[in-house]
Each structure stands twice: as C-alpha cells, then as structure tokens.
Amino acid sequence: MINFLNLILLNINIIIKIYIIIRIFLKHKDIKSYVLWYLILYIFPKIGIIIYFIFGEIYAKTQYKSEKAKKIWSHYSILLKKLQEYYGLYTKNIYINKKIQTLFLLCENKQNLSSMTNNSIKLLESSLKLFTSLIKDIKLAKHSIHIVFYIWIPEGLVNKIAKYIILAAKRGVKCYIMLDYIGSKKFFYSYWYQLMIQVGIYIIKSLKITIFNCFLSRIDLRQHKKIILIDNKIAYVGSMNMIDSTCLKKNIKVIKYIDLMVRITGPIVNTISIIYSYDWEIETGKYILSINQLKNNLVKYKNKNKNDINRIQVVFSGLQLSKKIIYNSLITAIFLSKKSLIITTPYLIPSNNLLSAICIASERGVNVKIIISKYNDSIFIYWASKFLFYKLLKSGVKIYQLKKGFLHTKSIIIDKKISFIGTVNLDIRSIYLNFEINLIIDDIIFNKSLLCLQNKYILKSQKLKYNLWIKRPYWKKIIEKLFFLFKFIL
Numbered sequence: 001m002i003n004f005l006n007l008i009l010l011n012i013n014i015i016i017k018i019y020i021i022i023r024i025f026l027k028h029k030d031i032k033s034y035v036l037w038y039l040i041l042y043i044f045p046k047i048g049i050i051i052y053f054i055f056g057e058i059y060a061k062t063q064y065k066s067e068k069a070k071k072i073w074s075h076y077s078i079l080l081k082k083l084q085e086y087y088g089l090y091t092k093n094i095y096i097n098k099k100i101q102t103l104f105l106l107c108e109n110k111q112n113l114s115s116m117t118n119n120s121i122k123l124l125e126s127s128l129k130l131f132t133s134l135i136k137d138i139k140l141a142k143h144s145i146h147i148v149f150y151i152w153i154p155e156g157l158v159n160k161i162a163k164y165i166i167l168a169a170k171r172g173v174k175c176y177i178m179l180d181y182i183g184s185k186k187f188f189y190s191y192w193y194q195l196m197i198q199v200g201i202y203i204i205k206s207l208k209i210t211i212f213n214c215f216l217s218r219i220d221l222r223q224h225k226k227i228i229l230i231d232n233k234i235a236y237v238g239s240m241n242m243i244d245s246t247c248l249k250k251n252i253k254v255i256k257y258i259d260l261m262v263r264i265t266g267p268i269v270n271t272i273s274i275i276y277s278y279d280w281e282i283e284t285g286k287y288i289l290s291i292n293q294l295k296n297n298l299v300k301y302k303n304k305n306k307n308d309i310n311r312i313q314v315v316f317s318g319l320q321l322s323k324k325i326i327y328n329s330l331i332t333a334i335f336l337s338k339k340s341l342i343i344t345t346p347y348l349i350p351s352n353n354l355l356s357a358i359c360i361a362s363e364r365g366v367n368v369k370i371i372i373s374k375y376n377d378s379i380f381i382y383w384a385s386k387f388l389f390y391k392l393l394k395s396g397v398k399i400y401q402l403k404k405g406f407l408h409t410k411s412i413i414i415d416k417k418i419s420f421i422g423t424v425n426l427d428i429r430s431i432y433l434n435f436e437i438n439l440i441i442d443d444i445i446f447n448k449s450l451l452c453l454q455n456k457y458i459l460k461s462q463k464l465k466y467n468l469w470i471k472r473p474y475w476k477k478i479i480e481k482l483f484f485l486f487k488f489i490l
Helices: 002-027 031-043 047-055 060-086 098-111 127-140 157-170 191-198 268-284 291-301 325-336 352-363 379-394 428-433 444-459 474-489
Strands: 120-124 144-149 174-180 202-206 227-230 234-238 261-265 311-316 340-344 367-373 398-402 411-414 418-422 437-442 461-463
Touching: 060 268, 060 291, 098 311, 098 325, 098 437, 120 127, 120 444, 127 157, 127 227, 127 234, 144 157, 144 268, 157 174, 157 191, 174 268, 191 202, 202 268, 227 268, 234 268, 234 418, 261 268, 268 291, 268 311, 268 437, 311 325, 325 352, 325 411, 325 418, 325 428, 325 437, 340 352, 340 444, 352 367, 352 379, 367 444, 379 398, 379 474, 398 444, 411 444, 418 444, 444 461
Parallel strands: 144 174, 174 202, 340 367, 367 398
Antiparallel strands: 120 261, 144 227, 227 234, 234 261, 311 437, 340 411, 398 461, 411 418, 418 437
C-alpha cells in the first residue's frame, strides 16, 4: 500500500514538473530566464516547484483582476479625455519641442493619457522640505486628501503628518489612504491605524496577502506608487516613502535616505487624481472620484493650451492595458538622447535591452552618467548591480557612487531638456512587475533645478575608474556573477 502511494506521488511529481517545464518554455521569452528556472528545478527538485508557483506564474485571480482593470481604465481614460477636450486642454498636436514629440505620443497612445501644459512644479529634495510643505497643504485642505505609499513607518515626523491628517478628517475632509500590505506592515500593527479608522479615515491594505490567496495570485506584485493629493488640485509625486530616516536603525552606511519629491499644481493633477481613483476602485470596487472637484480645478486653465510650456506626461503601471509602457518610455528616451544622459537610481539591474541602450548611447557620443549609492539596503542588489559595471565602464559610461547615505532618488534627465521623476527603479521589478508612476517633465526651469541637484550628488560621489575596476579581486567577480544570475527569475 505504501509503495503504491509512493508511486502515485512520484507520478504526480513528474506530471507537475513536465507541466512547469512546458509553461516555462512557452511563457519566458528570455532564454536565460528559462535556463535558470530549469537549473533551479534540477538542483532543488522539491522546493524549486514551490518557488516557481509563487514567483513564476500569473494566476487566475490576477488575470481576472487584470481583465476587470482594463474595463475600468477604459471608463476613466474616456472621462479624462472628455474633460480635457471640453476645457480646451487636449494638446496632442501642439509641440514646440518636436524632438520629444515621439516620446509623449508613445505614452499617450499606449495609455490613452495625453500630456498637459501650464503646470507648476516644485522640487523638494529632502524629507524635511516635503513634510513642511505637506503640513501646510493638509492644514488648508477643504474637501479631500488621497494618499498612497509603499512604506509608511509611524515614527518621528511621520506621526506629525498623521496627526494633521486626523485633524483634517475631524473637520470634515474626506481622507483616503492606500498602503502596500507588505511595505507598510509596521503601520498596520501600530495604534495609528486604529486611531485613523476611528475618526473615519478610509484605509486599505493594497495587494493584501493571506493564507487563502497566496496561491491564487502573485505575491511579489507590490503597490510602489508614492502620491499625495490635496483637494485634487495639489499633487505630490516622487521616490520618498512616508519615512523619517532619522528614526531608522543606526546603520551608519544607509541610515540617511537621500530622496526627492515634487509638488505639482495644474491640469496634470487631474490625471494623477484619476489614476489614484482607478487604483482604489481596483482594490475596493468603490468609485471615489469627485467629478465636480476635477471640473472646478480645470476652470482657470480653460483654453490655455496655446503655449507649449511646463508640459508633463504621466506614465503609470499596474493592472491596466500596457505592461511595457514603463520600459517603452525609458528606452525611447535613451535613444532620443543626443548630448547628455544622467541617471540616478538606487537599484541598477536593467533588462538586457535597456543596458544595451545605455551603452550604445555612450558609444555614439552621449555623455552618460549613472549616480548610484556606494552602499545598498539589499545585499542581492549590491552584488548583482556590480556585475554590470564592467560593461558600462567599458562603453564609456561614467559611474558615480555616493559615499554617504542611501541614494533613493529615481530620476533621469536627457540633454538637460526633459526629465523623468517618480517611483521607477532601473530594475526588472519596477519596470515589469510593481505598480509604479513616473512623470515625464518638459519644463526648462524645473529641469535646471534637477540638473543642479544631480550635480550635487556627483560632487559627493566617488567616480569609478575602468582600469582599477577590472583589477578587483577574482572572488568578488564570482559573487557578482552568482547574484546577477538570479535577476532572470523575474
């Protein structure tokens, strides 16, 4: 009897492995990706099956939500377009800078979101500046506050922000907070969570994982957006989490987060508001968008689209139509660069095509600079990214490692004229998996201030030299390659 059961289990195991092998072959287009999956299944025959089912598949629940999301997004994008056309803000054919027209039209065609002009954007280069500005705006909020973050750690100045949000809720402001279930666990286990619910603040655990759904959907899909909306007329977007880094553990190498956020007013805020409402409806099934607020905010901008100034395009990812819009916008921008390209990122593990695009840009004469932290909060990223340094340096790319703190800023500036700001890291997880948001900004004054900030980073960094890098110890090269291999699991 025991032998019979063992035979059945053996056959089931073989069938599952055959199924996985076929799935890997059909699903993974990158040859290195499915070779690595085969290797994992061979070396770890039992645990490898579990790893694949957790990280390698998109399950029925995720697929169902994705189909549902497409229908919901169709409604939102049509609504936004009608508002823009009614108020004379639809700017598809008005471009002074023809060079970047291709980039903006790509984003519009893939998302059904047009860029908007006549926006005002301010750079906030520290958490203190963000918190100071945010407190002022929360105090003046009259109708609504919408917040989404990957991480919310209830310590220090973050608790001060929470107090003002609670006070706003008590005076009748509708407050909505959406936090990633994994990234914000500390918040959900704190008394602030219950306190906010008690005063009527709506809080959801985005992409929640339970014992019941962990095998029905991808658990590594995370809500990575960072957005704050005040009355749907002021928006904050950037790379900062709701963290007071002075309260983090005293690790001298990465204690200080070096980050940025932008404060925006103008027609583009409506686009960001609609994206937030879309995400909220996907999570809860509830429609929270205030059409009247959107209309009121657009009145003063009516028919002011004749001057192509302060143009912003929003690019976002999630369970919507185009999964590759982040990638497509990045690679298009890199190929458009003619003179200079400066990339700031905490995590540097791009796809092969993106890596090649960066190297080719340098080889065709573009002055390419990459600014990255010397230290990292992930040992995986720390070693894996170093494997790429050789190819980048050989192609003439200049790599700068920030000596102190953890550089968490995600920004790109092309030819000093157009910039990317947002939540997207230059890694596969951000580009293909997580729910992200980027702003593409065509604003001369803002891009000058961003360029100035990037130059400050460079002054505080150590420049890597190709002739010294190739002489690093052989054991380091082996570790780098081993860690880098695992990027293809994604």
